[in-house]
Amino acid sequence: MATASAKSLLVPRVETSTLSSTRADSAAAAATSLQFLKSTPSLPLKLSHSRSCFRSRSPSLVITNVLKTQDSLSTSLSQGRDLETGSRLGMKPTILVSEKLGEAGLEVLRGFANVDCSYDLSPEELCQKISLCDALIVRSGTKVTREVFEAAKGRLKVVGRAGVGIDNVDLQAATEFGCLVVNAPTANTVAAAEHGIALLAAMTRNVAQADASMKAGKWQRSKYVGVSLVGKTLAVMGFGKVGSEVARRAKGLGMHVVSHDPYAPADRARAIGVDLVSFDEAISTADFISLHMPLTPATSKLFNDETFSKVKKGVRIINVARGGVIDEDALVRALDNGVVAQAALDVFCEEPPPKDSKLVQHENVTVTPHLGASTKEAQEGVAIEIAEAVVGALRGELSATAVNAPMVPQEVLSELAPYVMLAEKLGRLAVQLVAGGSGIQSVKVVYRSARDPDDLDTRLLRAMITKGIIEPISSTFINLVNADFTAKQKGLRISEERVFVDGSPGSPVDSIQIHISNVQSKFASALLDNGEICVEGRVKYGVPHLTCVGAFNVDVSLDGNLILCRQVDQPGMIGKVGSILGEQNVNVSFMSVGRTMPKKQAIMAIGVDEEPDKETLKMIGLVPSIEEFVFLNL
Ligand SMILES: NC(=O)C1=CN([C@@H]2O[C@H](COP(=O)(O)OP(=O)(O)OC[C@H]3O[C@@H](n4cnc5c(N)ncnc54)[C@H](O)[C@@H]3O)[C@@H](O)[C@H]2O)C=CC1
Numbered sequence: 001m002a003t004a005s006a007k008s009l010l011v012p013r014v015e016t017s018t019l020s021s022t023r024a025d026s027a028a029a030a031a032t033s034l035q036f037l038k039s040t041p042s043l044p045l046k047l048s049h050s051r052s053c054f055r056s057r058s059p060s061l062v063i064t065n066v067l068k069t070q071d072s073l074s075t076s077l078s079q080g081r082d083l084e085t086g087s088r089l090g091m092k093p094t095i096l097v098s099e100k101l102g103e104a105g106l107e108v109l110r111g112f113a114n115v116d117c118s119y120d121l122s123p124e125e126l127c128q129k130i131s132l133c134d135a136l137i138v139r140s141g142t143k144v145t146r147e148v149f150e151a152a153k154g155r156l157k158v159v160g161r162a163g164v165g166i167d168n169v170d171l172q173a174a175t176e177f178g179c180l181v182v183n184a185p186t187a188n189t190v191a192a193a194e195h196g197i198a199l200l201a202a203m204t205r206n207v208a209q210a211d212a213s214m215k216a217g218k219w220q221r222s223k224y225v226g227v228s229l230v231g232k233t234l235a236v237m238g239f240g241k242v243g244s245e246v247a248r249r250a251k252g253l254g255m256h257v258v259s260h261d262p263y264a265p266a267d268r269a270r271a272i273g274v275d276l277v278s279f280d281e282a283i284s285t286a287d288f289i290s291l292h293m294p295l296t297p298a299t300s301k302l303f304n305d306e307t308f309s310k311v312k313k314g315v316r317i318i319n320v321a322r323g324g325v326i327d328e329d330a331l332v333r334a335l336d337n338g339v340v341a342q343a344a345l346d347v348f349c350e351e352p353p354p355k356d357s358k359l360v361q362h363e364n365v366t367v368t369p370h371l372g373a374s375t376k377e378a379q380e381g382v383a384i385e386i387a388e389a390v391v392g393a394l395r396g397e398l399s400a401t402a403v404n405a406p407m408v409p410q411e412v413l414s415e416l417a418p419y420v421m422l423a424e425k426l427g428r429l430a431v432q433l434v435a436g437g438s439g440i441q442s443v444k445v446v447y448r449s450a451r452d453p454d455d456l457d458t459r460l461l462r463a464m465i466t467k468g469i470i471e472p473i474s475s476t477f478i479n480l481v482n483a484d485f486t487a488k489q490k491g492l493r494i495s496e497e498r499v500f501v502d503g504s505p506g507s508p509v510d511s512i513q514i515h516i517s518n519v520q521s522k523f524a525s526a527l528l529d530n531g532e533i534c535v536e537g538r539v540k541y542g543v544p545h546l547t548c549v550g551a552f553n554v555d556v557s558l559d560g561n562l563i564l565c566r567q568v569d570q571p572g573m574i575g576k577v578g579s580i581l582g583e584q585n586v587n588v589s590f591m592s593v594g595r596t597m598p599k600k601q602a603i604m605a606i607g608v609d610e611e612p613d614k615e616t617l618k619m620i621g622l623v624p625s626i627e628e629f630v631f632l633n634l
């Protein structure tokens with residue numbers, strides 16, 4: 001249900017009014033809208049068991065422009081086709097699917113976009129195509145490098161990883177380019193765990209080798225005597241989704257399971273009878289080591305010569321995580337000298353590995369070509385999970401599986417929605433009070449709240465304040481993905497402070513204040529005694545309001561444009577300014593006067609639907625008793 005209007009969080013500014021209309025031309029401020037979508041429509045599909053994981057994904061926040069200026073139009077166009085305008089004009093976004101995706105997911109995508117399934121693209125071909133695409137869906141075989149984001153020329157808004165590992169996506173580059181990365185983290189967990197167990201069993205009983213031998217016409221029973229699993233110790237390295245499912249299954253096989261995971265809660269492990277131990281203890285006591293951690297700079301080549309020097313002689317290793325977690329040359333050495341008796345590998349540093357790979361050819365190594373996620377059920381689940389996430393993101397929703405943007409739970413999103421609008425508008429307003437806005441270096445945000453700090457998630461508010469502050473003074477397209485990065489790039493420090501107020505903890509925030517220090521103001525009345533610009537806002541009846549400018553209390557809804565005037569408090573001022581605006585056909589939507597004391601200084605806040613021309617503003621400035629005024633686009 002649409003409740004109001006707002007700027008896009010995740011997609012670039014979009015034009016939804018008629019571009020040629022004078023309103024679009026003259027609307028210096030874009031009104032904004034916040035919408036909550038109902039749950040994504042149910043899909044006429046057969047669902048796998050894993051479906052429940054993503055069906056529970058909650059509806060998300062959609063933030064979309066309804067108006068825009070010529071300036072913002074060109075910004076938008078320079079970033080590629082405007083999605084909402086496109087859809088109004090009957091143009092669909094384009095989604096490039098660069099690796100095989102389940103048909104069920106493709107159906108979801110086709111309902112919303114033009115879908116280009118182009119598999120096996122070379123890096124050059126991918127770079128050529130990408131500037132025509134709004135989203136890209138990959139699996140593990142496509143390298144989404146910085147070059148890809150550069151080649152996209154700002155059009156690519158979402159990269160969907162149809163699976164878990166996102167080590168093939170340059171997340172830093174994605175973030176810098178404001179491109180959201182989403183993954184499908186749950187639908188292939190069981191498949192990967194089952195493959196881990198399959199490799200464990202196949203390796204210990206030499207299934208692959210014996211099969212090849214028989215197909216070569218041999219009958220070698222004594223050569224392929226295996227080892228038993230029962231009673232042996234398995235070290236699960238990485239006790240996440242896959243690791244814990246492997247552990248559960250290994251327990252069922254009668255194995256003793258230990259695990260190493262620096263971030264896993266011990267009680268979760270204990271609940272399935274697994275002891276969390278140190279890295280060294282895990283590798284030195286285990287008969288089998290199964291790898292389930294992500295590939296990150298910290299885990300790259302974690303299994304190297306030094307690690308193999310600490311393992312129990314004759315250990316067996318299973319890797320369904322990522323090839324890069326193992327130094328493959330070191331593993332070959334360990335296999336050759338018998339330190340590692342056998343290895344079963346689904347993943348490799350380079351995929352596919354070179355044909356002459358010593359590891360692949362090694363007689364004590366069982367290999368599969370990255371099949372961990374490749375079951376019919378998992379692929380159907382992953383495809384739907386990623387299709388829903390990508391479509392949602394293209395609609396501007398915050399995804400529950402965003403990898404490079406704050407993931408805010410739905411309950412938090414729902415209650416923060418009006419405050420999100422307030423945050424952006426206050427940021428936008430505060431920066432326009434600065435004389436020469438680009439010199440801002442230090443911003444303090446004060447949240448007054450009756451909530452315990454632990455119960456107030458301000459990441460979204462902070463991102464929207466940053467967006468509000470930066471967008472009016474920069475040509476950079478800002479969204480939730482790159483707000484923090486861009487602020488840092490611009491040397492803007494944003495600190496947050498929470499002040500406890502008595503009141504109802506039912507509402508997350510009582511007020512938000514923005515303080516900008518060490519700057520001059522265009523509107524001296526916005527300055528506090530300490531020289532900081534200060535504006536404060538609250539949400540009233542679900543609508544963002546400006547409640548304080550400098551030391552003056554005001555009470556105006558933050559909608560449309562705003563004129564702030566300081567005058568000597570006296571009768572007739574509202575009428576004088578109102579009639580100037582009326583004569584020039586500028587519609588006044590609201591007015592509020594805040595004063596220090598009767599007949600002293602007062603601030604008049606006037607909301608206007610249209611932007612007054614320079615002459616009109618000049619006439620306001622000439623009204624006797626008006627000491628200063630400023631026009632602000634919200
Ligand atoms: N072969 C295949 O087809 C598949 C491979 N995978 C791989 O498996 C990995 C794990 O997947 P999930 O369990 O779904 O991810 P997850 O995020 O649920 O679990 C990863 C766990 O590794 C832990 N971890 C991080 N650094 C560690 C370290 N230095 N030492 C020990 N543990 C560490 C984390 O705390 C986390 O608990 C993925 O990152 C992916 O690379 C996942 C699915 C299919």
Ligand SMILES: O=C(O)C(=O)COP(=O)(O)O
Pocket residue numbers: 139140141162163164165166188370371372373374
């Ligand atoms: O989900 C993962 O991390 C996987 O490794 C699965 O990769 P795939 O989608 O099968 O290329």
